Amino acid sequence: MNEIFAIVIHGGAGNILKENMTPELEKSYEEKLSESLNIGYAILEKGGSATDAVVAAIKTMENSPLFNAGKGAVFTHNEKNEMDAAIMEGKELNAGAIAGVSTIKNPIEAARLVMEKSQHVMLSGKGAEEFAELNNIEIVNPTYFFDEKRYLQLQKIKNSEKTQLDHSQNEQDEKDTKFGTVGAVALDKNGNITAGTSTGGMTNKKYGRIGDSPIVGAGTYANNNTCGVSCTGHGEYFIRKVAAYDLSALMAYKEINLIDAANYLIHDKMKKIGGDGGLIALDKYGNIAMPFNTFGMFRGLKKSTGELEVKLFME
Numbered sequence: 001m002n003e004i005f006a007i008v009i010h011g012g013a014g015n016i017l018k019e020n021m022t023p024e025l026e027k028s029y030e031e032k033l034s035e036s037l038n039i040g041y042a043i044l045e046k047g048g049s050a051t052d053a054v055v056a057a058i059k060t061m062e063n064s065p066l067f068n069a070g071k072g073a074v075f076t077h078n079e080k081n082e083m084d085a086a087i088m089e090g091k092e093l094n095a096g097a098i099a100g101v102s103t104i105k106n107p108i109e110a111a112r113l114v115m116e117k118s119q120h121v122m123l124s125g126k127g128a129e130e131f132a133e134l135n136n137i138e139i140v141n142p143t144y145f146f147d148e149k150r151y152l153q154l155q156k157i158k159n160s161e162k163t164q165l166d167h168s169q170n171e172q173d174e175k176d177t178k179f180g181t182v183g184a185v186a187l188d189k190n191g192n193i194t195a196g197t198s199t200g201g202m203t204n205k206k207y208g209r210i211g212d213s214p215i216v217g218a219g220t221y222a223n224n225n226t227c228g229v230s231c232t233g234h235g236e237y238f239i240r241k242v243a244a245y246d247l248s249a250l251m252a253y254k255e256i257n258l259i260d261a262a263n264y265l266i267h268d269k270m271k272k273i274g275g276d277g278g279l280i281a282l283d284k285y286g287n288i289a290m291p292f293n294t295f296g297m298f299r300g301l302k303k304s305t306g307e308l309e310v311k312l313f314m315e
């Protein structure tokens with residue numbers, strides 16, 4: 001039995017600044033992050049699995065319009081919501097993922113189903129939806145994902161794209177609205193680590209674009225011997241750097257500890273190529289890293305040692 005158990009979550013990294021937020025909104029984020037942490041932690045406390053904790057924590061955020069996942073998923077260029085999710089268990093390196101789905105209420109549940117009930121690791125689009133439905137996952141009308149605020153964000157970007165008058169403003173708008181992915185990593189009493197990530201991707205994405213979140217090794221990875229990790233940020237860069245696996249590899253091959261490896265990855269390797277974002281990670285001792293190279297990252301942790309933290313901004 002592991003003495004330490006812990007959960008760490010994120011709700012996306014990006015241009016998250018106190019001055020851009022009302023106190024009410026700040027409070028809503030803090031409350032939802034706390035709720036998600038507490039739900040996951042309660043499962044671990046009762047001896048439940050890291051996988052159950054991760055799915056429950058992520059589902060809580062997916063059901064909230066505050067985050068770019070599930071209910072609050074951003075819009076594609078074609079004004080749809082296409083979601084991606086992945087989950088990985090560090091014990092046997094089992095993994096499941098779905099990409100580009102528009103009717104699955106909780107994409108993280110479908111990712112888990114792929115891991116547990118299919119012979120595959122990643123399913124996409126209509127096939128993934130069919131598989132989810134056959135296995136009694138909750139299917140919703142795509143209108144469930146309509147969110148006025150997200151829709152307006154898309155229109156703003158599309159309008160400035162059309163006029164091309166202010167390209168830098170356009171880029172800034174995309175940067176401001178593309179973040180908000182959710183993720184969770186947990187260590188249970190049996191010493192097992194699970195990591196999961198769920199996202200709507202990036203506002204205005206085109207041509208069936210898939211980001212790093214559902215790609216094992218890029219946005220999501222877990223290995224009991226090293227760490228569990230969930231990334232958030234500009235997905236293309238995290239894919240190119242195979243970021244999540246890179247963290248595990250730095251620990252395994254270079255014997256760098258979790259905190260140093262995570263800081264090096266986000267503040268040095270990712271930053272050098274313009275990869276905006278951050279990650280949450282946890283190792284078998286319950287050490288936790290939450291680095292980000294953006295202005296802020298919605299994040300929180302809860303450990304059996306009594307440590308509890310919920311933060312939005314740099315400090």
Ligand code: ASP
Nearest residue numbers: 179181201211232233235
């Ligand atoms: N990484 C996600 C993607 O590129 C977006 C995010 O984390 O905000 O799809």
